[in-house]
Amino acid sequence: MTEQRVSYTLDSTLETVDNAEQTASRLAADAGFDEEDVMKISMAVREAAVNAVLHGNAYDPAKKVVVDFEKTPKDLVITIRDQGKGLDPDKIPDPLAPENLLKTSGRGIFLIRSFMDEVHIHPSQTGTEIKLVKHVHGTSVDGKEASQ
Amino acid sequence: MSMKISTRQVDGVTIVDSSGRITLGEGSVTLRDTVRDLLAKGQKKILLNLGDVNYIDSSGIGELVSAFTTVRNQGGELKLLNLTKKVHDLLQITKLYTVFDVKDDEAQAVKSFNK
Numbered sequence: 001m002t003e004q005r006v007s008y009t010l011d012s013t014l015e016t017v018d019n020a021e022q023t024a025s026r027l028a029a030d031a032g033f034d035e036e037d038v039m040k041i042s043m044a045v046r047e048a049a050v051n052a053v054l055h056g057n058a059y060d061p062a063k064k065v066v067v068d069f070e071k072t073p074k075d076l077v078i079t080i081r082d083q084g085k086g087l088d089p090d091k092i093p094d095p096l097a098p099e100n101l102l103k104t105s106g107r108g109i110f111l112i113r114s115f116m117d118e119v120h121i122h123p124s125q126t127g128t129e130i131k132l133v134k135h136v137h138g139t140s141v142d143g144k145e146a147s148q
Numbered sequence: 149m150s151m152k153i154s155t156r157q158v159d160g161v162t163i164v165d166s167s168g169r170i171t172l173g174e175g176s177v178t179l180r181d182t183v184r185d186l187l188a189k190g191q192k193k194i195l196l197n198l199g200d201v202n203y204i205d206s207s208g209i210g211e212l213v214s215a216f217t218t219v220r221n222q223g224g225e226l227k228l229l230n231l232t233k234k235v236h237d238l239l240q241i242t243k244l245y246t247v248f249d250v251k252d253d254e255a256q257a258v259k260s261f262n263k
């Protein structure tokens with residue numbers, strides 16, 4: 001299996017969210033993931049793109065979203081970077097806590113972590129980078145991880 | 149495919165037949181506007197048929213929660229009908245499956261509303 005990498009620099013719009021989702025779906029299918037995993041990967045990418053466009057760049061037309069897709073023999077790795085203020089993952093309320101169940105937002109990162117094998121969030125003063133990793137079947141060596 | 153909605157009345161219950169995607173933007177707005185309009189007309193028994201909804205994101209989930217609480221706060225009831233596996237699984241992992249009253253038979257669902 002050959003390694004592939006593609007990168008897109010996109011505007012802070014809802015079209016970017018749709019494009020990122022559709023590209024993730026296509027590349028995940030091409031990488032051999034089954035239908036359920038393709039859905040999980042594309043949905044995780046959609047949620048990360050929504051965070052970048054809405055919460056990161058706040059639809060600012062001067063700010064861009066960079067989406068990298070990298071296929072290795074072991075993994076599909078998607079990295080999404082925005083130019084916002086930086087997301088602190090430790091400050092995200094637990095959407096499963098009883099007091100948060102009926103909140104109308106705040107589930108995006110939770111869903112991303114549920115759907116991917118590894119999630120790495122790197123906030124900085126110049127934006128947030130979130131790296132999503134899905135292991136190709138048979139290459140997973142450990143469980144889910146969520147870390148800085 | 150964007151979200152499409154139509155409504156019909158059965159024994160005092162408004163059934164909202166939905167199809168497509170409930171996602172950030174158009175889909176979520178369509179659902180919100182529909183529920184708001186029904187409440188404005190005094191139609192507070194709402195059965196949201198999601199049988200043809202093939203995709204929902206976290207914004208769509210939030211919109212379902214918003215619709216549920218908005219209807220309840222106005223003394224009404226909103227129930228869900230015919231969840232696809234994707235939507236069912238999403239409500240399970242977000243622990244919302246037990247929050248919503250979920251039905252899989254339309255006639256029984258209509259009968260279950262308070263008269």
